Amino acid sequence: MEMIDYEEHLNAEQLGVVTSGEGPILVIAGAGSGKTRALTYRVARLIESGVNPGRILLATFTNKAAHSMLSRVESLVDVDLGGIWGGTFHHVGNRILRRHAPLLGYENNYTIIDDGDSKQLINTSITELGITKSERFPKGNILGAIISLSANTKKSIEDVVLQKYPYFFTFITDILKVALRYRIRKKELNVMDFDDLLCNWEELLSNFPDVLDLYAERFLHILVDEYQDTNIIQAKILDLLAGTHRNLMVVGDDSQSIYSFRGADFTNIIRFPEKYPDAHIFKLEMNYRSTSEILHLANMSIVNNVKQFQKELRAVRGEGIRPVFVPTRDVIQQADFVVQRINELIDEGILYHEIAVLYRAHFHSMELQMELVRRGIPFEIRSGIRFFEQAHIKDVTAFMRLIVNPLDELAWKRVLMLYHKIGQVTAQKIWLFISKQADPLSTMFSEDFINCAGRGAVPGLTRFRNTLKGILDFADTAEIIQGVLASGYREYLQEKYQDTSSREEDLRQLANFSLKFDSLPDFLSDLALLTNITEETETRGLRDREEKIVLTTIHQAKGLEWSVVFMIGCSEGKIPLARALKEPGGEDEERRLFYVATTRAKDQLYFCHTAVDFVKGMKRKLLNPSRFIKELAPSHADPDEFPFDQWVVDEH
DNA sequence: CGCGGAGACCTTTTT
DNA sequence: GGTCTCCGCG
Numbered sequence: 025m026e027m028i029d030y031e032e033h034l035n036a037e038q039l040g041v042v043t044s045g046e047g048p049i050l051v052i053a054g055a056g057s058g059k060t061r062a063l064t065y066r067v068a069r070l071i072e073s074g075v076n077p078g079r080i081l082l083a084t085f086t087n088k089a090a091h092s093m094l095s096r097v098e099s100l101v102d103v104d105l106g107g108i109w110g111g112t113f114h115h116v117g118n119r120i121l122r123r124h125a126p127l128l129g130y131e132n133n134y135t136i137i138d139d140g141d142s143k144q145l146i147n148t149s150i151t152e153l154g155i156t157k158s159e160r161f162p163k164g165n166i167l168g169a170i171i172s173l174s175a176n177t178k179k180s181i182e183d184v185v186l187q188k189y190p191y192f193f194t195f196i197t198d199i200l201k202v203a204l205r206y207r208i209r210k211k212e213l214n215v216m217d218f219d220d221l222l223c224n225w226e227e228l229l230s231n232f233p234d235v236l237d238l239y240a241e242r243f244l245h246i247l248v249d250e251y252q253d254t255n256i257i258q259a260k261i262l263d264l265l266a267g268t269h270r271n272l273m274v275v276g277d278d279s280q281s282i283y284s285f286r287g288a289d290f291t292n293i294i295r296f297p298e299k300y301p302d303a304h305i306f307k308l309e310m311n312y313r314s315t316s317e318i319l320h321l322a323n324m325s326i327v328n329n330v331k332q333f334q335k336e337l338r339a340v341r342g343e344g345i346r347p348v349f350v351p352t353r354d355v356i357q358q359a360d361f362v363v364q365r366i367n368e369l370i371d372e373g374i375l376y377h378e379i380a381v382l383y384r385a386h387f388h389s390m391e392l393q394m395e396l397v398r399r400g401i402p403f404e405i406r407s408g409i410r411f412f413e414q415a416h417i418k419d420v421t422a423f424m425r426l427i428v429n430p431l432d433e434l435a436w437k438r439v440l441m442l443y444h445k446i447g448q449v450t451a452q453k454i455w456l457f458i459s460k461q462a463d464p465l466s467t468m469f470s471e472d473f474i475n476c477a478g479r480g481a482v483p484g485l486t487r488f489r490n491t492l493k494g495i496l497d498f499a500d501t502a503e504i505i506q507g508v509l510a511s512g513y514r515e516y517l518q519e520k521y522q523d524t525s526s527r528e529e530d531l532r533q534l535a536n537f538s539l540k541f542d543s544l545p546d547f548l549s550d551l552a553l554l555t556n557i558t559e560e561t562e563t564r565g566l567r568d569r570e571e572k573i574v575l576t577t578i579h580q581a582k583g584l585e586w587s588v589v590f591m592i593g594c595s596e597g598k599i600p601l602a603r604a605l606k607e608p609g610g611e612d613e614e615r616r617l618f619y620v621a622t623t624r625a626k627d628q629l630y631f632c633h634t635a636v637d638f639v640k641g642m643k644r645k646l647l648n649p650s651r652f653i654k655e656l657a658p659s660h661a662d663p664d665e666f667p668f669d670q671w672v673v674d675e676h
Numbered sequence: 677c678g679c680g681g682a683g684a685c686c687t688t689t690t691t
Numbered sequence: 692g693g694t695c696t697c698c699g700c701g
Contacts, residue, residue, distance in 0.1 A: 086691080114691050139690090218691055285689060385688050390692085409693095410690090447678050480677075553691065579689050601688055617689085 028068060028100055038062040041306050042069050048266075048300035049273040052293070054337040055322070055623035056313025059275045060583065063249055064093045066273065068100040070245055078107030081243040081265070083258075085250040087111050087553070089583060093249075109243070113258050114218060114553050117225035121216070122545075124235055128224055133545055134214045135429045136552035138413060142206075142217045143168050144434065149205040155198050162192050162199070171203050175219040176255045176287025187608075214431040218553075222257045229264045240268050250583070251276035251296075255287035263299070270300070278332050282579060282617050284609065294333070311337040311623075313585050315344030318629050321667035322622040324656055329612045337623075347622075347629035349594075349653060350671040354636045359395035361632065361673055362590050366401060366573065369588060369628075376402060378587035379573040382621045384601050388593040389575055402572035406580050412551050416517060416527045417534060420508050421551065423495060427504075428545050430464045442516060443484030446477075453477040454485070468492055487512060501538035501547055505531055578621045589625035592632045595647040618652040631668070 030039055041051055041062040053059035071077055084090040090110040098105050109116055118136065125132050137145070147164035155161060162170070166189065174184045181203050185192055192199065210216065216224065229236045246266050248254070251274035254262075266272035274296060281290035297303055311319055316339035323336055352358040366379060383389050386407050396403050411417060419442060425435035433455055440451040457476035461467040474485050495507035509531065517524045541547035574586070593599060600614035607613075622629065631653060637645045648654070657666045 112691060221691085283690075286691080387687055387692085407689095445678065449677060478677095577689065603688060613689095 026102070027072060028065070030065065030069075034058075034062065034065060035310065037306065037308050037310065038065070041308075042066045044304045044306075046269075046271050048270050048296075048303035049306070050293075050296045050300070050303045051273070051275040051306045051308065052333055052335070053275060053277055053306075053308035054311060054335055055277060055280060055620070056311040056585065057308035057337070058312055059277070059308055060089070060093065060249060062308070063247055063273070063275050064096050065100070067093070067247060068097045071097070071101050071103055071105075075245060076107070077103065077105045078109075079242060079244040080108050080110075081116065081246045082108065082110035083113055083116060083246070083248045083262075084110070085112065085253060085582065087115060089249060112553065113225075113254075113261070114221045115550075117221040117261075118549050118553065120239065121221065121224055121228065122549075124228055124232070125224075127232055127235070128227060129211050130216070130224075131214050131429070131431075133429050134216050135425050135432050135435070136221070136549050137210075137215045137217050137434065138552060139165075139168065139218075140413060140418075141215070141434050145209055145213075145215075146171070146202060146206050149202050149209060153198070153201055153205060155202070161195055162189070166192075167199065167202055170199065171206060172217075172219050173287060174203075175223050176257060177289070178256050212431070213433050214429050215434070222255075222261070226257050226261050226264075229261060236264060240265050244269060245271045246273070248272070248274045249276075250280075252278050252281040252290045252293045253283040253288040254292050255289055256292070257287075259289075259292045270302075272300070279326050279329070279335075279616055280582070280620050282582070282613060282620060284613055285604075285607070307333075307335060309335050309338055310340050312340050313626055314339065314623060315341055315627060317344055317346045317667070318622065318625050318627075321347050321629075321656065322619055324667050325615065325622065325652060326619045328655055329615055331612065344627050347625075347631065347668040348671045349649070349668045350630055350632045350673060351649065352632060352634055352673055354634050354638070355391040356395075357673065358592055358632045358634050359392040362392060362592065362630075363395050363399050363401060365590075365630065367399075374587060376571040376573050379590075380581065380584075380586040380588070380624065381573065381575045381590045381592060382578050382581050382624065383575075383592050384578060384599040384617065385593075386577065388598060392592060393575065396573075396575075404572045404574055406574060406576035410554075411530070412554060414527075414530065416521075417530060419513070420505055420531060420534070421548065423491075423508055424501065424504055424544055424548055427465070427496065428548060431459075433459070440484075440488065442513070443481075443488055445480045446484045450477045450481050454481065465492075465496065501541070501544060502535035505535045505538075578617050581624050582620060585624055585626055587626045588628040588630075589621070590630045590632060591621050594631040594633045594650045594653055595635075595637070596650055597637070597647055598634075599650050599652065615652060618650075630671075 030042060034042060038058055038061065041049065042065045051059055051062065067080060067082060070080060082090055082093065084093070094105050094108065094110050109119070122132055125134055143164040146167050150164065170181060170184050170189065173188070174181045181200055182196060185196060185199060210220065229239070243265055246262060248262065262272060274293065276293045278290045278293050281288060297305060319337050319339045350361055352361055362381060369379065370376065381389065381392065393405070419438065422435040422438040425432045426439060436455055436458060437451045440446050440454055454477045457473065458464045467473055468489050474482055474489070491508060491511040494511055495504045498504050498507060514528070517527055521527060538547050541550065599618060600611055604610045604614055633649045633653070635647060637647050656668065
């Protein structure tokens, strides 16, 4: 193996991180400081020094991040990393649970359900419990949020309701009943939701010492990126796994903690030194990404948050142009400005992929999307509905789910209701029949099955059986998709949707994507954990990255950078988002979001504000510029002192 | 009992 | 724009 010349690639600070020996390591790193780079090189270094890749665990926030880090390592040390465990906590948890699920009362072939399924399961639990619907009892999605937050924070349901939804506290006994019922139902159906992948994983390690020993011994080195966005369960899992050898390295930036709504707790990173007093602590404060003007603004903004590690980012790069504040009349004019400015930048020689537009919430970008289409600017949206959550993808994968896990009631019902004359009631009847069978898939072919729900359902069930017959022999996902399409689903799509061809194209992509997997269960669980397919494929083929600008939420922009960043919707109510301010600590978290957005830009940064907001039809609402802009520009100060310039938009 | 149409309502962020 | 609910028809 050829040794890496670290000094050629890393600065002194990073080099310290990479070469510090064993034991706990904490890296507090500002934005653009090359923390991921340091982490990547550390993995390479470990392998270079003889550590078997199979004994390394690399936990990241997205799977994509793990992939790109590992392919970088592979190119550095030229070693096959097939054995390494890298991915999100959810992926790793799933991988481990697959092998030990029976200890927790599950089968190994459990399916992973998304929020939609979980909401549905909660709603049916409410009905089954006979809870009165006339009252203002919380709906499935709210209950889902409560249950999920309780799982991720280890707080009781009561506490979560009291703190976040006090007005629902009168229903607390019923809420507890639903939560319990939901848990039981998941086991009955042999399904786990996203939270279970963490909670059950922790339960496995805590309650089964043999299993803990197995993995504590296996993972000799554990490295974690974006540690500020871990929750209490993830931290516990790490503590358990690293308990004996303590080779735990965590990297993060408390100023970039933006996932507390989902249970992330940045006290994990703040308290790491208390928990691991022998930890090597590194602070990376040099910033290699942005101009000093952009960095200056980011620093000025984040000091308004009191609770944080003190750090000040220093720019390595020279001066550039000041960030620009762009007040516009409304979203239409804002879209107009962005498009016009993009065109100018392109004329100046900037490439599309060096430009990004960031926003707080998906719907803030609607008008811009339309304008971009109209003006023929190529763009890619990294937000909105996830690939897997689209109806046609869920329909087709439901067929696969019931083959893998015949207890999967949700999948059965979804598939059955695709057929004519089979709705909720009939599907329930059929499910009652199916669930009593020892081997549901083979009793499909009996006459009893065809007649199990009365006359009306016979044609539908016959067609369903034919489809199933066609696909049961296939282990191959692509063939199953073809089989489903060929046996009537294509016609169903044509009948139901306008955009049939793009949906079929999605299914083709799905088939193509499935080729990477050895087995159906692997494919299904990966799909459930995946945000979107194009994102994954792009990591592999960076060479032919298409030329387009990126539209993304700030959350999804985490860890990324662009030469030019437009941040649209910099108005009170949009950022900080009115709803988010109601949460305790809401303003600080919103300010961290603003900070994350700001530090994505390398050279140019535009904050766009809309003075008028359209709400529901004709009503108009006046908006002020975001407080995060205003606090940088006190009224008594000289405009030359502002960390930004103001743009005057042409009226026409 | 299924289903299509109409209308109301709301839309934070995600593994 | 999507989802949920309600209503009336077959």
